[in-house]
Amino acid sequence: MAVELFGFKIEKSNQEQQEKNVKSFVAPNFEDGAVEVAAGGVYGTYVDLEGSAKSEGELVTRYREMSMQPECDSAIEDIVNESIVLDNENPIDIVLDDLEYSVSFKNKVREEFYNVLKLLDFNNQGYDIFKQWYVDGRLYYHILVNESKPRNGIQELRKIDPRKIKKIREKITETHPRTRVTVEKGFNEYYIYHPKGITSSGAQNAVKIAKDSICHVTSGINDPSNKIVLGYLNKAIKPLNQLRMLEDATVIYRLSRAPERRIFYIDVGNLPKMKAEQYLQDMMTKHKNRLVYDASTGEVRDDRKFMTMLEDFWLPRREGGRGTEITTLPGGQNLGEMDDVDYFRRKLYKSLNVPVTRMEAENQFNLGRSTEITRDELKFSKFIKRLRNRFSHLFDNLLEIQLVLKGVISRKDWKKIREDIYYEFAHDNYFAELKEAEVLRERLSLANEIDGFVGKYYSMAWVRKNILQMSEEDIEEMDKEIKEESDDPDSPMNDDEDNNQDDTPMESINANTVIEEFQPIEMSEEDKKLVSKMTSLLENIEMNDDEEV
Numbered sequence: 001m002a003v004e005l006f007g008f009k010i011e012k013s014n015q016e017q018q019e020k021n022v023k024s025f026v027a028p029n030f031e032d033g034a035v036e037v038a039a040g041g042v043y044g045t046y047v048d049l050e051g052s053a054k055s056e057g058e059l060v061t062r063y064r065e066m067s068m069q070p071e072c073d074s075a076i077e078d079i080v081n082e083s084i085v086l087d088n089e090n091p092i093d094i095v096l097d098d099l100e101y102s103v104s105f106k107n108k109v110r111e112e113f114y115n116v117l118k119l120l121d122f123n124n125q126g127y128d129i130f131k132q133w134y135v136d137g138r139l140y141y142h143i144l145v146n147e148s149k150p151r152n153g154i155q156e157l158r159k160i161d162p163r164k165i166k167k168i169r170e171k172i173t174e175t176h177p178r179t180r181v182t183v184e185k186g187f188n189e190y191y192i193y194h195p196k197g198i199t200s201s202g203a204q205n206a207v208k209i210a211k212d213s214i215c216h217v218t219s220g221i222n223d224p225s226n227k228i229v230l231g232y233l234n235k236a237i238k239p240l241n242q243l244r245m246l247e248d249a250t251v252i253y254r255l256s257r258a259p260e261r262r263i264f265y266i267d268v269g270n271l272p273k274m275k276a277e278q279y280l281q282d283m284m285t286k287h288k289n290r291l292v293y294d295a296s297t298g299e300v301r302d303d304r305k306f307m308t309m310l311e312d313f314w315l316p317r318r319e320g321g322r323g324t325e326i327t328t329l330p331g332g333q334n335l336g337e338m339d340d341v342d343y344f345r346r347k348l349y350k351s352l353n354v355p356v357t358r359m360e361a362e363n364q365f366n367l368g369r370s371t372e373i374t375r376d377e378l379k380f381s382k383f384i385k386r387l388r389n390r391f392s393h394l395f396d397n398l399l400e401i402q403l404v405l406k407g408v409i410s411r412k413d414w415k416k417i418r419e420d421i422y423y424e425f426a427h428d429n430y431f432a433e434l435k436e437a438e439v440l441r442e443r444l445s446l447a448n449e450i451d452g453f454v455g456k457y458y459s460m461a462w463v464r465k466n467i468l469q470m471s472e473e474d475i476e477e478m479d480k481e482i483k484e485e486s487d488d489p490d491s492p493m494n495d496d497e498d499n500n501q502d503d504t505p506m507e508s509i510n511a512n513t514v515i516e517e518f519q520p521i522e523m524s525e526e527d528k529k530l531v532s533k534m535t536s537l538l539e540n541i542e543m544n545d546d547e548e549v
Contacts (some may be wrong), residue, residue, distance in 0.1 A: 034168060068234050078354050083134075092424070095422050117158065140161075140214060164195060169188070216397070265316075267317050
């Protein structure tokens, strides 16, 4: 079967065709959120959240609205700041140490990787790219290539709104003639794009795009049915809604219970209902005298208005009961308690895998020993590593296309070396450096303690492998470097040895030598007398070594 790549048709070789003909009755497991349909199907996907059907586009919109909330935005800022560090010259470097290829090949791969970073403008836009991927849970780029000159590589990368594009996977099945079992023969994958968004009604008029023209990276989190990709903010939807509702309820309660109000029980006797209400209204108007301070003019005026929920209550009382009475309704006594709000705020931070201690202002950042690092900070550091590893798929996909277009490598060879290529993110997390330094310090301390037993109970090779945790490659490299340093005449070790050999022993220095080396060029008569006395004194010391002076 021919494959279309940026408008070009490439036929597979016989060996690749044979590998493609491998069949199974078990369908492969995909995590890209593509819609699996038959030819001519409808491409609408839905997920049920909180009892109401939401499309995938509306789900992305929900995530973006959540990111605008102060608590979520603070947690997202902590995550993105730890993941992407733009202080260095290159926020991400490619590591090719495990590749068993020539240096020239590695240099070409490294050069194309930096070209991909330039196309992404990652040095300037890396923070925003990672944040959008984290919030939306997916990232799409349209790869633009000059069809007349494909060897020039990728010319431009254009970001696509994830609400306007969708990946489609059409199954290719066949029935075994003998067992009558339906097996998966393959898939036909492509993307559909609609400028107004992908819906079940508008998908039929969408533009069909080749698979290799789109770079697609997801969060790797799927719903239980494995049919839709969820974002990292999905599990924070419920805690955030609960926090917002509780905060609103707290505000309403404080406004309604904060003032201390009076209750007027007015005795209306046997008056009819209409006259009783009029009498009560007259009493309210008679006794009501509301003084209002006007901040614009600085005057205090009498503002007679209708009563509100925050003012006094006036209630009629019939004859036979107690007479007119005025009582007090106390205000709320627990208005300062915020434990329930803090509980849901901590729950929100836990749902986003951010340490709860980061939301407390009184907990200052402490650059102490690694033993003082909390378990939450350690878990957060590992969570950041997982995010970086998942986000690196963006560079894998773009680098593969770039190398294939430039003719550096074939796709078959790329699959072989892909696992040997990894990326090193710049980080300013002090905890990681603190941990490495303390581990090395403890290893060296233990090696120093066991040094007296080396050659008697333990061998040097055992100490290197078990105490210093050095691999065979590390041992071989260290031995090579030590030998080179010992043979190098400019090495600091050799400089120390030369200096020790050139040092003249103190016993070989006599008084005349000292005086000749330190004698001034021009001396006065008093200096000459002083030098003469010092010379005679040193000569007496040499002649009487055992005597006390």
